[in-house]
Amino acid sequence: MITLKEALTKSKEELSEIVADLESKAKQSDLNAYVGFEKSGEGVPILIKDNIQVKGWPVTSASKILQGYIAPYEATAIVNLKKHGMMAFGRANMDEFAMGSTTESSFYGPTKNPHDPTRVPGGSSGGSAAAVAAGIAIAALGSDTGGSIRQPAAYCGVVGMKPTYGRVSRYGLAAYASSLDQIGPIAQNVEDAAILYDAIKGHDPKDSTSAEFEYESIADRLDRNAKMTIAVIDNYVEEADADVRNAFEETVRRLKEAGHRIVHKTMKNTKYDIATYYILATAEAATNLARYDGIRYGRRAAANNTQELFFNTRSEGFGEEVKRRILLGNFVLSSGYYDAYYVKAQKVRHLIRDAYNAVFEEADVILSPVAPSVAPKLGSIHDPLEMYKSDMYTLGVNLAGLPAISLPVAKNAEGMPVGLQLIAKAFDEKRLFDAAASMEKAIAYHDTYNERER
Amino acid sequence: MQIDSELLTKLETLSHLRVADDKKEEIMRQLTDILGYVENLNELDTEGLDPFFSMLEGGTPMREDVTHKEENVAREILAHAPMAEEDFFIVPAIIE
Numbered sequence: 188m189i190t191l192k193e194a195l196t197k198s199k200e201e202l203s204e205i206v207a208d209l210e211s212k213a214k215q216s217d218l219n220a221y222v223g224f225e226k227s228g229e230g231v232p233i234l235i236k237d238n239i240q241v242k243g244w245p246v247t248s249a250s251k252i253l254q255g256y257i258a259p260y261e262a263t264a265i266v267n268l269k270k271h272g273m274m275a276f277g278r279a280n281m282d283e284f285a286m287g288s289t290t291e292s293s294f295y296g297p298t299k300n301p302h303d304p305t306r307v308p309g310g311s312s313g314g315s316a317a318a319v320a321a322g323i324a325i326a327a328l329g330s331d332t333g334g335s336i337r338q339p340a341a342y343c344g345v346v347g348m349k350p351t352y353g354r355v356s357r358y359g360l361a362a363y364a365s366s367l368d369q370i371g372p373i374a375q376n377v378e379d380a381a382i383l384y385d386a387i388k389g390h391d392p393k394d395s396t397s398a399e400f401e402y403e404s405i406a407d408r409l410d411r412n413a414k415m416t417i418a419v420i421d422n423y424v425e426e427a428d429a430d431v432r433n434a435f436e437e438t439v440r441r442l443k444e445a446g447h448r449i450v451h452k453t454m455k456n457t458k459y460d461i462a463t464y465y466i467l468a469t470a471e472a473a474t475n476l477a478r479y480d481g482i483r484y485g486r487r488a489a490a491n492n493t494q495e496l497f498f499n500t501r502s503e504g505f506g507e508e509v510k511r512r513i514l515l516g517n518f519v520l521s522s523g524y525y526d527a528y529y530v531k532a533q534k535v536r537h538l539i540r541d542a543y544n545a546v547f548e549e550a551d552v553i554l555s556p557v558a559p560s561v562a563p564k565l566g567s568i569h570d571p572l573e574m575y576k577s578d579m580y581t582l583g584v585n586l587a588g589l590p591a592i593s594l595p596v597a598k599n600a601e602g603m604p605v606g607l608q609l610i611a612k613a614f615d616e617k618r619l620f621d622a623a624a625s626m627e628k629a630i631a632y633h634d635t636y637n638e639r640e641r
Numbered sequence: 642m643q644i645d646s647e648l649l650t651k652l653e654t655l656s657h658l659r660v661a662d663d664k665k666e667e668i669m670r671q672l673t674d675i676l677g678y679v680e681n682l683n684e685l686d687t688e689g690l691d692p693f694f695s696m697l698e699g700g701t702p703m704r705e706d707v708t709h710k711e712e713n714v715a716r717e718i719l720a721h722a723p724m725a726e727e728d729f730f731i732v733p734a735i736i737e
Contacts, residue, residue, distance in 0.1 A: 259717030352696040366694070395701050462679035473656065480657070482730050487723035492733050502659040510658055515672060517655040518644075528679070534687035536694045572674050588696040613696070 188322040191379035192406075194231040195272050205325075206232050206276065213277060213323040218304070220318040222249065222295045223278035228269040232276030233383070234318050234327035238285055239370060240359035241265050241275045248361045249293040250283045252504025253485040262359020263394070264328065264370045264387040271386035279327055280314030283506045284476065285335055285363045287311050288574050289563070292508045297565055300343060302603055306562040309339030315373045316343040326374040326383050330360055332367045333464055334557070334581025337593035340373055341606025342562035344595040344632075346380045346623075347373045351613045352588035353398030355384075356391030364471035365396070367464075367585040377594060377623045381406035384616070398614070405620050411628045413621040416448045417609075418550035423457065423580060427556045434597035434605040435556060438630060442554070445629040452546050452553075457579040459535060464582040465575055466519050466532035472509075473516025479504065511571060540587040544612070552622045553610040556580045557593045561603035580608070590616050592623045595632045642676040644669045 189197075194205060209232055213221050222237055225244045235241055238248040240258040247253035265275055282292045290313025291297040298313045300306040301321035308317035312329030316339035319327050329336040331349035340347025348371045355370045362368065372383035385404045391397040424435050439449055481487035481500030488499035505513070519528035546553060557580055568574045584591045591610040598604050609626065611619035644652075649669055653659055660668050695701060715728075724731035 255721065255723070257717065257721045259714045259721075260711070366696070395704070396697065398697060458678075458681050459685060462682050465675065466679055466682075477657075481723060482732060483722055484718060485723070490733060493735055496733060497657045498659055501657050505658065507664075510656075510660065511668065511671060513656045513658060514649075514652045514660075514668070515675060517652050518648075518672070518676070521652075521655060524642075528676075530692045531682050531687060532679075533692045533694050534690035535682050535685055537690050538685060538687070570674075571671055572678055575675070 188375065189325060190375055191231060191326045191382050194325055195382070199229070202231060209276070209323065209325070213318070216321060216323050218299045218301055218317050218321055219296055220280055220298050220314040220321065220323065221277045222280045222314065225278065226274065226276050228274035230269070230272040230274045231325060233268060233273045234277045234279050234315055234324035235265070235275045236312055236315050236327070236329050237278040237281050238330060238361040239264060239328055244278065246278070246361070247294070248284045249281045249295055250504065250506070250509070251294045251486060252479050252500065256485045260359065263356035263391045265359065267387045267389060273386060277324070279312065279318060279329070282311035282313070283509050284361065284472070285311040285330055285332055286472070286508050286512055288334070288338060288577055289568065290314065290339070291565065292506050294506065299565070300562050302344065303562070303601070305564055306603070307342065307565055309342035309562060311335040312347070312373060313339045316340050316345055316347060319343070319345045319373050319375060326372060326379055328370055328387070329373050330368055330370050331585065332363050333468060333585050334578050336371045336373060337557050337581055337591060337606070337608050338578070340593045341557035341595070342604065344604030344606070345373055345375060346377055346592065346594045347371065348380045348384055348592040349584065349590060350384060350388060350616065351398070351590040353396055354388045354590070354614070354616070356389070356394040356397050358391055358393040362475040364468040365475060366471060367468060377592070377620060377627045378406060378409060380592065381409060381620045400614065403617070405617055409624045410621045411624045413625055414446045415551040415618070415622050415625070416450060416549065417442060417622070418450050418452045418546050418553045420454050420553060420555060421451050422453045423555055426457070426579070427559045430561055430599040431556050431559060431605055435607060438554070438596045438607055438626070441629040442626060445625060447625070450550055452550070454542050454546070457583065460539060460583040460586060461575055461579055463532045463535045463539065463586055464578070465515070466528050467536065467586070469512045469516035470520050470529050471516070473513045473520060476509070476513055508571065536586050539583055543583070543587045543589060547612040551611070551618055555608050555610060557606045557608045561599055561605060584610055589613055590619050592619055594623055594627055596630050597632070598636050642673065642680065644672040644676065
C-alpha cells in the first residue's frame with residue numbers, strides 16, 4: 188500500500204485512481220473493517236472511525252440507537268484534515284460507543300484481524316487498525332479513551348498514536364468519557380502517523396478542553412538519530428506473557444545498541460489504573476449517553492408515552508456492554524456511593540499523574556507493553572472484568588492525559604504481531620515521535636518479518 | 642459491594658434502561674464482581690488530594706456568555722429527527 192507521505196505527492200488524477208482502487212479492494216474484503224464507503228472532500232483518502240462527525244454522513248458509533256442519524260456538522264479534526272490535502276473516505280467499524288477492547292460489541296458485527304481471521308483486531312478502533320494492516324486504508328483516524336487506538340494498532344501490527352489530552356479538538360467526536368477521549372492517527376509507519384497528527388492537531392475554540400499552543404510541525408523534523416533516556420517499568424513487563432516479554436527484551440537490546448540509555452523503574456500495580464478508569468469512564472459515559480433518548484436523533488422505539496419512549500429506545504438501542512457501563516456509571520455517581528467511588532477515583536487520578544511525572548524527571552520517554560498478550564481469539568473473552576483487566580497497560584496514559592504511540596516490534600511463533608508503546612510527558616509529542624522513529628529504525632519490523640507487498 | 646435486585650432496579654430507573662429478566666442474575670453478578678475489584682482503591686491513601694482534576698492549567702477557561710447560532714445545524718437535526726414538524730420534535734402526549 189502506498190504510504191500517506193507518498194500519496195500526498197500525487198496528482199488529482201492519480202489520487203482518483205487510488206481512491207477507486209481502494210474502494211474496490213475495501214468492498215471485496217471480508218474483514219468487516221468498513222461499515223460505510225462515504226466520501227467527503229478531495230485528496231488522500233483517510234478512513235474515519237464511525238464516531239467522528241463528517242457532515243452529511245451517517246455516523247453511528249456502531250450502535251443501533253444511532254441508526255438514522257446524519258451528522259449535521261463536521262468534526263474539527265475532519266475540517267483540519269481537509270485543509271492538509273486529505274479527504275474522508277469510509278467509516279471504520281468499532282466497539283459500540285468505543286466501549287470495548289475487541290470490536291465485537293459493534294452493531295455491525297465483529298471485525299476480523301487480518302493476520303488471523305479467527306482473532307480479534309482489538310478495540311475499540313478495530314476497523315481502523317485492521318484496514319490499515321490489511322492494505323485497504325492508507326491511514327485512518329481512531330479515538331483513544333483507554334487504549335482504543337494503541338491496542339488495536341498493536342494487535343494488527345500498525346502504528347497508532349494517542350495525543351496529549353487537549354492537542355486534538357474533541358469537537359465532533361461522539362463523547363464517551365470526555366476527560367479521557369482523544370482522536371488520533373493509525374498509520375503504516377511512524378512518519379505517516381506524524382503527518383496525520385500534524386494535520387488534525389490545533390487549538391479549537393469549539394472545545395473548551397482544547398489546549399492553546401503554538402503550532403509546530405513534527406513530521407518534517409523527525410530525528411531518527413535522537414538519543415534518549417528510556418524508562419522501563421520492570422513490574423509492568425513481568426505481568427505480560429512470554430511473547431510480549433521476549434519482544435520487550437529484544438527491543439530493549441536494540442534500543443541500547445542504537446545508543447539510548449535505559450533506566451529501570453517501578454510503578455504502582457496497574458490494578459489501581461484499572462479501578463480508577465472503570466469508575467471515571469463509566470461515570471462520564473452514563474452522563475454523556477443520557478442524551479440518547481429517541482427524541483432528537485437516531486432510532487426511536489415504539490411507545491405510548493414519553494417514559495416508555497425513553498426506556499424502550501434505550502433498552503432496545505444499546506448493546507450489553509454499553510448498558511453495563513451506564514448502570515455502573517450511575518451506581519458510582521449515585522447518592523450514598525459518590526464519595527466512596529467517584530470522588531475516591533478522582534483523587535487517585537492525581538496519584539497516577541504524579542507517578543508518571545516522577546519517572547519523567549529522569550527519563551525522556553517510557554517503554555511499556557500495550558497489551559499483556561497478542562490478539563485473542565474471537566469470542567474467547569466472556570467476562571467483562573477479564574476484558575477490563577487486559578487494558579492494564581493503556582489506561583494510565585489516558586488518566587494522566589499523556590501522549591503515547593504504539594508500534595509493532597515482533598511477531599510471535601503463530602505470526603501474530605506484538606506492539607509496544609512509548610509514552611512521553613504531556614505536550615512532548617516531538618520527543619515521542621523522535622523516540623518512535625528511532626525505535627522503528629532500530630527494530631526494522633517490516634524488513635525482519637518480510638511483510639508481503641500489498 | 643453487593644448489587645441485589647432492589648439496587649439493580651434503582652440503577653435501571655436512574656439509567657432509563659431495562660435489563661431483560663433472563664439477564665438480571667448475570668448482570669448483578671458482573672456488577673458485583675467489578676465493584677469488588679475497583680474497591681482496591683481503598684488501599685491507597687488519598688488524604689488531602691483534590692477531588693477535581695483538569696488537564697489544563699488553571700482548569701477549564703471561562704468564556705463570554707454569548708450564543709453561537711448555527712441555524713443550519715438545527716435544521717439538519719430536525720430534518721433527520723425520528724419525528725419532527727416545522728421547528729418542533731414530536732413526542733407522545735405528555736398530558737392526558
